[in-house]
Amino acid sequence: MSAEQAAALEALMAEVFTGVELNLYLDTHPWDEQALMCFNRHSAQLMELKHAYEARYGPLLGFGYSPSPDKWRWNMSPWPWEMA
Amino acid sequence: MWIYQKSLEYPVRITKTDPRMALLIITQYGGPDGESAASMRYLSQRFAMPTNESKAVLNDIGTEELAHFEMVGSMVRQLMKNATPEQIKAAGAGGYFADHGKGVWMGNAEGVPFTAAYFQSKDEVIANLHEDLAAEEKARATYEYLIRMADDPDVIDALRFLRMREVVHFQRFGETLVSVQAAMDEKKFY
Numbered sequence: 001m002s003a004e005q006a007a008a009l010e011a012l013m014a015e016v017f018t019g020v021e022l023n024l025y026l027d028t029h030p031w032d033e034q035a036l037m038c039f040n041r042h043s044a045q046l047m048e049l050k051h052a053y054e055a056r057y058g059p060l061l062g063f064g065y066s067p068s069p070d071k072w073r074w075n076m077s078p079w080p081w082e083m084a
Numbered sequence: 085m086w087i088y089q090k091s092l093e094y095p096v097r098i099t100k101t102d103p104r105m106a107l108l109i110i111t112q113y114g115g116p117d118g119e120s121a122a123s124m125r126y127l128s129q130r131f132a133m134p135t136n137e138s139k140a141v142l143n144d145i146g147t148e149e150l151a152h153f154e155m156v157g158s159m160v161r162q163l164m165k166n167a168t169p170e171q172i173k174a175a176g177a178g179g180y181f182a183d184h185g186k187g188v189w190m191g192n193a194e195g196v197p198f199t200a201a202y203f204q205s206k207d208e209v210i211a212n213l214h215e216d217l218a219a220e221e222k223a224r225a226t227y228e229y230l231i232r233m234a235d236d237p238d239v240i241d242a243l244r245f246l247r248m249r250e251v252v253h254f255q256r257f258g259e260t261l262v263s264v265q266a267a268m269d270e271k272k273f274y
Contacts, residue, residue: 028259062087084165
C-alpha cells in the first residue's frame with residue numbers, strides 16, 4: 001500500500017471512528033440534537049470519503065455494499081492486519 | 085447480519101518483533117477479560133434486553149468488540165510474524181510455537197483455551213448489565229497491566245486506544261443501567 005493510499009485510508013478510519021463514538025453516545029442520549037447534527041454531518045463526510053477512496057483504491061465494504069467495476073478487487077492485499 | 089469493512093478500527097503498525105509480548109497480549113484475544121468474551125457476552129445478552137436503548141447499546145458495543153478482537157489479533161500476528169523459532173524459544177514461547185506455530189489462537193496468556201464460561205447470559209437485564217460494567221473495568225485493568233509490561237511505542241499506542249474504549253463502554257453501560265431501572269420503576273403498579 002502506497003503512503004498516499006495509507007493516508008487516505010487513515011482519514012477514512014478517523015471518520016468511521018467518529019461515527020462509532022457518536023453512534024454509541026446517541027444510543028444513550030437520543031435527545032441530544034447537537035450530537036445528532038454532528039453524527040449526520042460526519043455520516044455525510046464519511047460517504048464522500050468512502051466514494052473517493054473506493055474509486056481510486058477498490059472496495060471497502062463486502063457483500064455488495066461497495067461496487068467492484070471492471071474486475072474483482074475485494075480479494076486484493078493488503079488486508080487490515082498486514083499494514084505494518 | 086454484519087458487513088465487513090476492510091480496515092481496522094484504529095491503526096496497528098508494529099514492526100518490532102517481540103514474541104513474548106505477543107503471548108501476553110493474546111489474553112485480550114481469547115482470555116477471561118478479552119475482546120472475544122466481551123463481544124460474545126454482549127451479542128448474546130442483547131436478545132434478553134427489554135428497552136430500545138439497551139438493545140442498541142448491547143448490539144453496538146458487541147459489534148465494536150469484534151473490531152477490537154481484530155485489532156488484538158493483528159497485534160499478536162505482527163509481533164510474531166518475523167520471529168525465528170530460536171527467538172520464540174528464548175522468549176519462553178516454545179510451547180505455543182509447538183502447538184500453533186505463529187498462528188493466532190484463542191487462549192489466555194498462560195495458554196488456557198477460550199471458554200464460554202468466561203461470561204454469563206441470563207434473562208435478567210440487571211444481572212447482565214452489572215456483569216457488563218464489571219467486564220469493562222476488568223478489561224481496562226488488563227490493558228493497564230499490558231501497557232506496564234510493553235516498551236514499544238507502537239504497541240503502547242494501540243493498547244492505550246483499546247483501554248480508552250473500555251472506559252467509554254463502561255460509561256454507556258452505566259447510563260443504560262440507570263435508564264433500564266427507571267423504566268422498570270415506571271411499570272410498577274401497587
